[in-house]
Amino acid sequence: MTANAWVQTGVFATVLLALGFPLGAHLARVLSGEQTFLSRLTDPIDRWLLAAAGVDPNEEMTWQRYATALLLFSAAGIAVVFVMQLMQGLLPLNPDHLPNVGPALAFNTAVSFATNTNWQSYGGETTLSYFTQMLGLGVQNFVSAAAGIAVMAALLRGFARHSTATIGNFYADLVRITTKVLAPLALLLAVVLVSQGVVQTFAAAHQVTTLESGAPQVIAVGPVASQEAIKQLGTNGGGFFNVNSAHPFENPTPLSNLLELVAILLIPVACCFAFGRLVRDRRQGWAIFAAMTILFAAALAVALPSEQRGTPALAAAGADLAATGAQPGGNMEGKEVRFGVTNSVLWAVATTAASNGSVNSMHDSFTPIGGLVPIVMMQLGEVVYGGVGSGLYGMLLFALVTVFIGGLMVGRTPEYLGKKIEAFEMKMVMVAILVPALAVLVGTALGAALPAGRAGILNPGAHGFSEILYAFSSASNNNGSAFAGLTANSDFYNILLGLAMLAGRFLVAVPVLAIAGSLASKKLVPASAGTLPTHGPLFITMLVGTVILVGALTFVPALALGPIVEQIQQITQGVPR
Numbered sequence: 001m002t003a004n005a006w007v008q009t010g011v012f013a014t015v016l017l018a019l020g021f022p023l024g025a026h027l028a029r030v031l032s033g034e035q036t037f038l039s040r041l042t043d044p045i046d047r048w049l050l051a052a053a054g055v056d057p058n059e060e061m062t063w064q065r066y067a068t069a070l071l072l073f074s075a076a077g078i079a080v081v082f083v084m085q086l087m088q089g090l091l092p093l094n095p096d097h098l099p100n101v102g103p104a105l106a107f108n109t110a111v112s113f114a115t116n117t118n119w120q121s122y123g124g125e126t127t128l129s130y131f132t133q134m135l136g137l138g139v140q141n142f143v144s145a146a147a148g149i150a151v152m153a154a155l156l157r158g159f160a161r162h163s164t165a166t167i168g169n170f171y172a173d174l175v176r177i178t179t180k181v182l183a184p185l186a187l188l189l190a191v192v193l194v195s196q197g198v199v200q201t202f203a204a205a206h207q208v209t210t211l212e213s214g215a216p217q218v219i220a221v222g223p224v225a226s227q228e229a230i231k232q233l234g235t236n237g238g239g240f241f242n243v244n245s246a247h248p249f250e251n252p253t254p255l256s257n258l259l260e261l262v263a264i265l266l267i268p269v270a271c272c273f274a275f276g277r278l279v280r281d282r283r284q285g286w287a288i289f290a291a292m293t294i295l296f297a298a299a300l301a302v303a304l305p306s307e308q309r310g311t312p313a314l315a316a317a318g319a320d321l322a323a324t325g326a327q328p329g330g331n332m333e334g335k336e337v338r339f340g341v342t343n344s345v346l347w348a349v350a351t352t353a354a355s356n357g358s359v360n361s362m363h364d365s366f367t368p369i370g371g372l373v374p375i376v377m378m379q380l381g382e383v384v385y386g387g388v389g390s391g392l393y394g395m396l397l398f399a400l401v402t403v404f405i406g407g408l409m410v411g412r413t414p415e416y417l418g419k420k421i422e423a424f425e426m427k428m429v430m431v432a433i434l435v436p437a438l439a440v441l442v443g444t445a446l447g448a449a450l451p452a453g454r455a456g457i458l459n460p461g462a463h464g465f466s467e468i469l470y471a472f473s474s475a476s477n478n479n480g481s482a483f484a485g486l487t488a489n490s491d492f493y494n495i496l497l498g499l500a501m502l503a504g505r506f507l508v509a510v511p512v513l514a515i516a517g518s519l520a521s522k523k524l525v526p527a528s529a530g531t532l533p534t535h536g537p538l539f540i541t542m543l544v545g546t547v548i549l550v551g552a553l554t555f556v557p558a559l560a561l562g563p564i565v566e567q568i569q570q571i572t573q574g575v576p577r
Contacts, residue, residue: 001304002323005342009300012346016262016269023266024273024285030180031153031173031278042179049175057175060166063517066154067510069170070147074114074506077143081110081136085128094129095204096220101127108494113140115505116148116387118231118238118357118480119497121489125220125241130202137238138227142186145234145267146177148389151509152271153177155393156278158516159417162524167516181267182234189229189263196259197252200225224249232263235387237357237480245347245360246336257339257360261347264356268385271392279417283535288395291543295384296353303366303373304345307331311367312570334365345370352377355387357480364467364483368570371466372563374481378473380551381436387478393512395547397429400515402539402546404429406532415531418524425518428511435507436476437554439500443472444558452492458485462569466562475500 001009029036050057061069085101088094101109105121109128112119113136124133150173157167194200199221206219224240228250231238241247251257269289276285308330310321323329328340335344344361351358352374363374377384383394400414400421407414407421414421447453447468457464467486474481475497482488488497533539 001301002308002342004323004340005304005308008342009346012258012261015258016265019262020266020269021273023270025277027149027181027267027270028274028277030176031149031156031274033176036180038180038184042176045179046172046175049179050171053171055169055171057169057172059169061169062165063154063167063513063520066167066170066517067513070151070509070513071506073143073170073174074147077114077140078110081113081132081140082106084132084136085109088129088132091129091131093131093134093202095202096129098127098129104491104494105489108498109137111498111501112480113137113236113238114144115478115501116144116234116236116355116390117475117478117501117505118236119475119482119488119501120238120242120480121494121497123242124239125205125222130222133227133240134223138230141227141230141234141236141238142178142182143174145182145230145236145388146174148235148387148509149177149181149267149271150174150389151512152389152393153278155396155512155516155519156275158519159279159419161520162419162522164520165517167513167520182230185233185263185266186226186230189233189259190225192259193225193228193256196256197248198225198228198256199249221249228260229263231358232260232356233267233388235264235268235354235356235391237351237355239358245358246362251360254338254343257343257347260358261343261350264347264350264354264358265385267388268354268391271389272385275392275396281417281535284417287535287540287543288392288399291540291547292353292384292386292391292395294540294544295380295547296349299349299353299373299377299384300346303349303370304342306367306369306373307341307345309367331365331367331370334362336361348374349377350385351481352479353382353384353386355382355390355478355480357474359481362484363470363481364485368463368466368563368567371470371483372559372567375466375470375473375559375563376551376555378470378477378479379437379440379555380547381433382477382479383547390478390508394432394508395543397432397512397515398547398550399534399543400425400429401433401550402543403532403534405546406542410530410532412530415525415527416534418527419519419522420525425515428515428518432508432511433550436504439476439503440469440472440555441558443476443496443500444469446496447472447493450492452490456487456490456493458487462562462566466566469558469562471497472500476504478504 085106089100154167208217210217227240245251272285272289276282310331321329330341347360381394385391403414403416467483470483
């Protein structure tokens with residue numbers, strides 16, 4: 001790593017930790033129903049919203065009712081966004097007169113935003129009106145993120161409570177998370193982004209004449225800053241523009257880049273510290289945070305040198321790959337000059353460590369190993385910080401696997417945070433871990449084997465396979481980024497990827513809620529000499545090993561057919577990426 005890379009990474013990590021720790025304390029108070037500095041402003045709003053919906057916030061739910069509420073609310077969101085797209089041409093705030101969206105693409109997009117995936121098979125500025133972007137996708141950016149945190153809150157209550165059948169109220173959690181956490185942060189970030197040059201307007205696209213050739217050009221604008229703020233904070237990732245956060249109207253300056261990058265991981269990091277507070281043992285939160293950070297640092301340590309070295313094809317073409325004060329060096333294909341290699345790789349690792357999916361460079365143009373890292377980060381289950389809420393509850397599933405393995409090693413029933421982990425919990429854990437993996441592998445196999453899937457491949461061979469593998473890894477783990485060389489806007493990919501998104505979201509969240517309900521009903525078990533401590537270096541090491549081992553056993557054969565063989569070809573045959 002260059003000195004510049006160390007400085008950029010150090011600044012990012014320092015800002016992230018400095019903001020994430022106090023936000024974790026605030027989030028813990030919100031999820032506990034305690035008063036916060038925002039309560040006087042937001043409590044009347046919360047009461048009005050819940051009363052309008054006919055919800056009694058004091059009425060607790062069993063895990064079955066909580067899961068039902070989550071599914072019904074998400075289904076309603078999918079239906080509204082789907083119909084909104086089909087009727088777009090008739091709705092207001094459409095100054096560029098964009099037509100209705102086709103059914104397959106509308107289904108894919110509605111599912112994508114309701115599952116916090118934000119996969120986009122379209123160019124935002126040429127497909128969706130301001131009305132659809134704001135009241136359709138923008139609203140889902142808030143509530144899908146809040147739903148993920150709500151499921152996390154339910155699981156944490158399962159650990160913290162004992163001998164009870166309830167785990168909270170989904171609608172009350174959803175409202176208070178939105179009004180007390182997501183909305184204030186998004187408002188603050190949007191204002192700062194506007195100061196950096198991110199556009200926020202209802203004006204139609206500008207028709208201009210270029211200075212170079214005198215040809216006409218259309219410059220799209222719109223209410224971007226408000227969408228940009230919540231897409232990053234909610235680990236949503238959908239871009240107002242087709243090129244996402246590489247667009248100068250979404251991410252114009254190095255400062256806007258740093259702020260958006262921090263925003264991607266801010267709430268996931270805060271969730272770790274909120275976890276420690278809610279289970280009344282802050283060491284537990286630090287342990288989970290440490291495991292996530294080790295995995296994040298390892299990914300960065302692989303991807304950054306690979307991109308900094310460049311490729312044999314670039315060297316053979318006479319490109320200067322050395323990093324100097326005048327140039328970033330390395331593989332700059334598909335990267336913005338204003339960001340360079342370090343900020344592009346840091347963003348790529350962060351956006352796939354979280355279930356964010358926004359990009360400030362084209363991952364399809366990375367080196368084979370540089371592109372392998374984002375794929376692996378998604379395939380690990382988006383648990384390295386992960387999505388808002390979903391990252392923590394995903395990592396806690398691996399923590400349960402870890403204590404289960406530890407229990408097998410010493411011949412006793414595993415325990416975690418004072419609760420015995422028994423057969424029901426482990427069955428639900430296996431469902432939640434294996435369903436996304438199954439969706440990735442089955443979807444990739446269908447895409448590579450069927451003519452409709454192969455028709456979307458623009459780069460035959462190993463890289464084309466990598467593009468399909470990336471797409472289903474992204475969809476099944478609710479990420480949303482893509483290797484852009486795959487033509488995904490077809491009925492085949494829109495429907496199949498949409499189904500993968502549904503499985504990756506709800507066939508994980510529902511088992512997590514089942515675990516929460518089971519744990520809440522259990523009695524607390526006092527720690528004994530045989531209890532595995534879950535806050536020390538040994539447990540952190542075992543947890544990191546478990547995450548890597550599960551990912552390796554599941555996906556190494558598929559990776560060997562794509563980015564690994566592509567890297568070997570590049571080295572031995574000089575095959576350009």
